[in-house]
Amino acid sequence: QQQVKQSPQSLIVQKGGISIINCAYENTAFDYFPWYQQFPGKGPALLIAIRPDVSEKKEGRFTISFNKSAKQFSLHIMDSQPGDSATYFCAARGRGGGADGLTFGKGTHLIIQP
């Protein structure tokens, strides 16, 4: 059972454009939603995270938009740069999910074309 659904699987964006990755979750007990960035040969690294009591969080060029009623959240990368090319994972965490570990989406392979 996939509790966090992520789309698209892959995304190609021109340099300077906006990259948008979407996630939807099922378990209403989730209460922490991080995004991780993974470069080839490296482990995932926390990029930005949000709790459901806010609808948006911005850190530099990265913004999370959160819609609690729709059980959806998305990552927006403004002014996308070639160095942003990586795999991005959304995740969710909460005791109601049955574990303290993160439940990940399947990832989005992002390519920023120069």
Place this chain on the structure above:
Amino acid sequence: DSGVTQTPKHLITATGQRVTLRCSPRSGDLSVYWYQQSLDQGLQFLIQYYNGEERAKGNILERFSAQQFPDLHSELNLSSLELGDSALYFCASSAWGTSGNTIYFGEGSWLTVV
């Protein structure tokens, strides 16, 4: 550098064999998590330990086991290995086990079963 250390980085072994993956968490982190990453299944949560005790179980096979030692390092034991066990195994750690605490990932152990 996340501060989470995993050994070995690469491992090739035959079907039916047993291997042990080792993880040293970030200094001071009490919680250790194990994840499996494969192309078709994405990042799957396997198991979590907190201060030496098993805290949560995810999609961990019965052939797999883990433990966390008094010095907080952890080992993941994989036995009766099958070709399908070939994957990247990540260890992660956090300061404590409650929802919202940042989870830091190591660089992973590549396991190839031939």
